Amino acid sequence: MASRTSSLPSPEEPSLAGPAPRPRIRRRATQTLGAWRSDGAARWLFAWPAVLLILALSIFPLVASLALSVSKLVFNPGRVDLSFIGLSNYQQLLFGLERSHFLGVMKPPNPIGWAVLGIVAALVTATWIRSARSGQVRTRGLVLRLVGGLLTLAFTWLLVQTLASDGGRPGSLVVTVIFVFGGIALQLALGLGLAILAVQQVPWRRVFRILFLIPLTITPVGVGYMFLMMTDTSKGPLEPMLVALGLRNFTWVTDPWLARIAVIIGDTWQWTPFVFIVLLAALESLDLEINEAARVDGASRLQTFRHITLPALLPVTTTIVLIRIIEGFKIIDMPNILLGGGPGTATQSMTLQAYIDWNTLNLGRSAAVAYLLLILVSVVATVYVSFVRRRVTELA
Numbered sequence: 305m306a307s308r309t310s311s312l313p314s315p316e317e318p319s320l321a322g323p324a325p326r327p328r329i330r331r332r333a334t335q336t337l338g339a340w341r342s343d344g345a346a347r348w349l350f351a352w353p354a355v356l357l358i359l360a361l362s363i364f365p366l367v368a369s370l371a372l373s374v375s376k377l378v379f380n381p382g383r384v385d386l387s388f389i390g391l392s393n394y395q396q397l398l399f400g401l402e403r404s405h406f407l408g409v410m411k412p413p414n415p416i417g418w419a420v421l422g423i424v425a426a427l428v429t430a431t432w433i434r435s436a437r438s439g440q441v442r443t444r445g446l447v448l449r450l451v452g453g454l455l456t457l458a459f460t461w462l463l464v465q466t467l468a469s470d471g472g473r474p475g476s477l478v479v480t481v482i483f484v485f486g487g488i489a490l491q492l493a494l495g496l497g498l499a500i501l502a503v504q505q506v507p508w509r510r511v512f513r514i515l516f517l518i519p520l521t522i523t524p525v526g527v528g529y530m531f532l533m534m535t536d537t538s539k540g541p542l543e544p545m546l547v548a549l550g551l552r553n554f555t556w557v558t559d560p561w562l563a564r565i566a567v568i569i570g571d572t573w574q575w576t577p578f579v580f581i582v583l584l585a586a587l588e589s590l591d592l593e594i595n596e597a598a599r600v601d602g603a604s605r606l607q608t609f610r611h612i613t614l615p616a617l618l619p620v621t622t623t624i625v626l627i628r629i630i631e632g633f634k635i636i637d638m639p640n641i642l643l644g645g646g647p648g649t650a651t652q653s654m655t656l657q658a659y660i661d662w663n664t665l666n667l668g669r670s671a672a673v674a675y676l677l678l679i680l681v682s683v684v685a686t687v688y689v690s691f692v693r694r695r696v697t698e699l700a
Contacts, residue, residue: 373671393672402669405649406657406676408475410465417468424460428453452687476649476657476673477680482564483571483639483653484632488625490572495579495624496617502580503587513584520577528641531570535642556643560650563643567651570638575631579624586620587613622692626685633681654680 373393378385397406413421432453435441441449463481466474474482502513519527535556537546556566590613598608636655639645645652645660652660654677661670 369671369674372667373675375668377665377667379665389668393668394676396669397672397676404473404475406475406477406654406673407462408466408478409471409473410462411469411472413464413469417464420468421457421460421464425457428456455683476652476654477676479564479649479651480633480635480653480655480677483568483635484629486564486568487571487575487632487635488628490568491576491579491628492621492625494572494576495583498576498580499583499587502584516580517577519574520581522574524574524637525641527570527574528637531566531573531638532642535566557647560647563647563651567635567638567642570642571632571635574638575628579628582620582624583617586617590616618692622689626688629685629688630681633677633684 374388374390376387376389376392378387396402432446432449435449436446463478466472466478498516502509502516522530534542537543537551537555556562594612595608598612599605603611634655635653636659639651639653640656640659643651645656654673658670658673658677661667661673
């Protein structure tokens with residue numbers, strides 16, 4: 305009995321064949337559960353309130369403006385009457401009394417307009433047929449490209465009826481598109497040129513970099529008032545130079561296209577430094593050994609720039625253009641301060657039209673214009689990103 309009792313393990317010593325003690329496992333599980341509860345409590349306490357606040361500030365205006373765009377809001381003494389009218393505000397903008405204001409005055413195209421429409425139709429048809437014959441695009445992609453092609457043709461038809469016709473006049477939608485793509489083309493060309501000059505080994509290049517960034521530090525309102533003074537040919541600071549050039553009676557505000565050019569120049573002066581500084585950073589981060597190797601192999605500067613530098617800048621450039629597209633569609637300061645949307649409605653953008661409708665207490669139509677602008681920006685940005693993604697894939 306004594307020997308049998310001594311062979312039993314001591315309760316303080318763990319058995320070699322038995323499992324680990326359960327109290328230690330329970331203690332670890334309790335610690336893990338407590339840590340998870342602590343992290344969860346921290347998330348709910350600190351992160352989620354901020355997330356919910358941001359979502360509320362983002363989603364509520366969208367829902368409220370959507371409800372307002374299908375309603376009629378009337379301010380009466382002592383009360384506010386809100387009535388549901390469906391798509392009446394959109395119908396007025398696209399097919400009703402406000403059509404000439406929003407889309408423009410449409411007339412039959414002239415020969416140049418018909419030629420432009422024919423070229424665009426041929427390009428859209430050829431692109432869709434090539435995609436269908438390639439066998440690499442699925443049915444869904446073909447349908448989406450067909451819809452995109454039809455929208456392109458419809459918008460081209462609108463452009464040629466308002467811009468390339470006798471008696472046509474563009475509305476706020478076409479004017480906004482002119483501001484966006486005309487301004488982006490100038491800003492990208494000037495920004496890239498200035499960035500290339502700034503990376504050259506020239507004296508005082510650091511000073512020039514600082515000077516190029518000055519317009520970006522001025523508020524849009526300040527830029528608008530500055531260009532308002534500069535375009536004043538009667539008593540502005542450029543009056544002596546204009547008189548010397550024989551432009552004593554020259555004015556920007558009576559001709560629609562001169563007024564639009566003035567807005568594009570002011571917007572370009574303000575936003576070119578943004579394009580410049582981003583492209584400058586991209587150029588300075590490029591590997592110079594590749595360019596030097598290409599020059600040793602006999603490539604010219606133009607060939608090196610076209611086949612090496614530009615493809616390397618493509619990802620950064622696409623991002624810049626996308627940002628400027630989104631911001632450009634919201635242009636309001638320059639046309640409002642510089643010309644007040646005039647002459648007539650020649651420089652009135654969609655955002656300015658929504659602002660004027662809001663000031664005249666036509667809140668439903670203002671919200672409808674804002675939602676049409678949202679749809680337009682979404683479509684243009686989606687098409688642009690899809691096209692650029694395909695081009696980047698082909699280059700890779």
